[in-house]
Amino acid sequence: MGDADRARLGVGMVGYSFMGAAHSQAWRTAPRFFDLPLRTEMTAVVGRDPERVAEAAARLGWDSTETDWHRLLERDDVDLVDICTPGDTHAEIAIAALDAGKHVLCEKPLANTVAEAEEMVAAADRAAARGVRAMVGFTYRRVPAIQLARQLVADGRIGQVRHVRAQYLQDWLSDPATPLSWRMDKKKAGSGALGDIGAHIVDLTQFITGEQITGVTGVLETFVTERPVATEFAGLSGTGGDETGPVSVDDAACFLATMSGGGLGVFEATRYAQGRKNAIRLEINGSRGSLAFDFEDMNVLHFYDADESGATAGFRRIVVTESDHHAYVAAWWPPGHGLGYEHAFTHQVVDLVSAIAAGDDPAPSFADGLGVQRVLDAVERSAEKGIWLDV
Numbered sequence: 001m002g003d004a005d006r007a008r009l010g011v012g013m014v015g016y017s018f019m020g021a022a023h024s025q026a027w028r029t030a031p032r033f034f035d036l037p038l039r040t041e042m043t044a045v046v047g048r049d050p051e052r053v054a055e056a057a058a059r060l061g062w063d064s065t066e067t068d069w070h071r072l073l074e075r076d077d078v079d080l081v082d083i084c085t086p087g088d089t090h091a092e093i094a095i096a097a098l099d100a101g102k103h104v105l106c107e108k109p110l111a112n113t114v115a116e117a118e119e120m121v122a123a124a125d126r127a128a129a130r131g132v133r134a135m136v137g138f139t140y141r142r143v144p145a146i147q148l149a150r151q152l153v154a155d156g157r158i159g160q161v162r163h164v165r166a167q168y169l170q171d172w173l174s175d176p177a178t179p180l181s182w183r184m185d186k187k188k189a190g191s192g193a194l195g196d197i198g199a200h201i202v203d204l205t206q207f208i209t210g211e212q213i214t215g216v217t218g219v220l221e222t223f224v225t226e227r228p229v230a231t232e233f234a235g236l237s238g239t240g241g242d243e244t245g246p247v248s249v250d251d252a253a254c255f256l257a258t259m260s261g262g263g264l265g266v267f268e269a270t271r272y273a274q275g276r277k278n279a280i281r282l283e284i285n286g287s288r289g290s291l292a293f294d295f296e297d298m299n300v301l302h303f304y305d306a307d308e309s310g311a312t313a314g315f316r317r318i319v320v321t322e323s324d325h326h327a328y329v330a331a332w333w334p335p336g337h338g339l340g341y342e343h344a345f346t347h348q349v350v351d352l353v354s355a356i357a358a359g360d361d362p363a364p365s366f367a368d369g370l371g372v373q374r375v376l377d378a379v380e381r382s383a384e385k386g387i388w389l390d391v
């Protein structure tokens with residue numbers, strides 16, 4: 001399709017740090033590798049400091065800057081607001097944007113509380129009635145191996161799900177000298193490892209199995225309760241001075257879960273797994289087979305088919321890079337050449353833009369985000385009380 005045939009979709013992004021950079025890369029790359037149904041433009045990026053946002057715009061490829069996100073809602077050349085800010089701002093920006101008729105892509109977790117997430121779902125429902133779309137950014141759904149895992153479960157290849165073992169392991173807080181950032185501040189982030197990375201494995205579990213988590217019992221732990229105040233912080237690292245401040249969120253979260261299909265889940269999210277940088281490890285055991293995935297080897301899915309027997313039966317290592325068979329792969333490289341962290345963000349843009357053009361509600365929806373929020377909330381309440389709780 002030629003550019004002239006496509007309607008324009010102007011994007012305004014709020015925030016330009018780690019997630020903002022990942023989203024910028026996706027907005028830049030998606031139209032270059034995929035035949036998008038709309039002509040996306042990186043219209044404006046928002047940040048409070050005029051010099052820093054100007055530098056970010058030049059570096060990340062945005063056409064203009066604003067220092068107040070409200071301005072995006074007044075601009076006719078902005079059709080979609082992409083929210084890459086800490087969780088305490090999600091509800092206010094998303095609801096205002098949707099009510100102003102702008103499509104919204106919101107980083108995960110959807111909100112800091114269930115109440116905020118419920119208001120966001122109400123705003124998304126109001127907007128959908130006017131053809132305005134909302135999506136929450138659980139990007140790992142768009143890893144080709146995860147898509148294949150979901151397909152195999154849907155096709156009945158592992159039968160009834162009995163066990164889910166889900167871990168999200170990082171180690172960037174292992175050093176007590178790593179300074180404070182918004183991610184360690186409950187007011188800004190809502191929770192720690194639980195909401196930041198635990199949210200991903202909750203979403204992936206529900207996405208792959210097509211089931212819901214129905215009950216949980218959890219424990220949360222903060223191993224280092226006081227850290228240096230940051231003099232600078234970017235991404236997941238920074239430097240601190242002599243002054244220290246409190247860590248008000250969990251460093252690690254572990255919980256057991258019951259699933260709607262009758263299976264059991266064991267979940268672990270931590271920022272203290274030395275040596276594990278971004279290990280999302282999933283193993284699903286069903287009545288007919290098993291699946292295993294590790295994001296640190298993200299182009300591979302392991303599949304065990306219990307119907308096979310004999311000397312060669314065993315886990316099969318599937319390299320998920322075949323353009324004829326694996327989601328998104330055809331737009332990229334020849335077989336075996338592999339994708340990385342940023343590709344899932346590009347796929348997210350592709351799916352969102354396609355849904356907007358088709359007049360469909362994109363997934364994961366704000367309602368999906370609320371579902372995850374309810375699980376996180378139940379884990380927190382259960383950990384506080386030391387009891388089992390229904391979601």
Ligand code: SOE
Nearest residue numbers: 018108170196197200236278
């Ligand atoms: C930090 O733990 C983080 O950046 C998460 O916030 C992201 O969602 C994940 O993709 C990578 O790790």
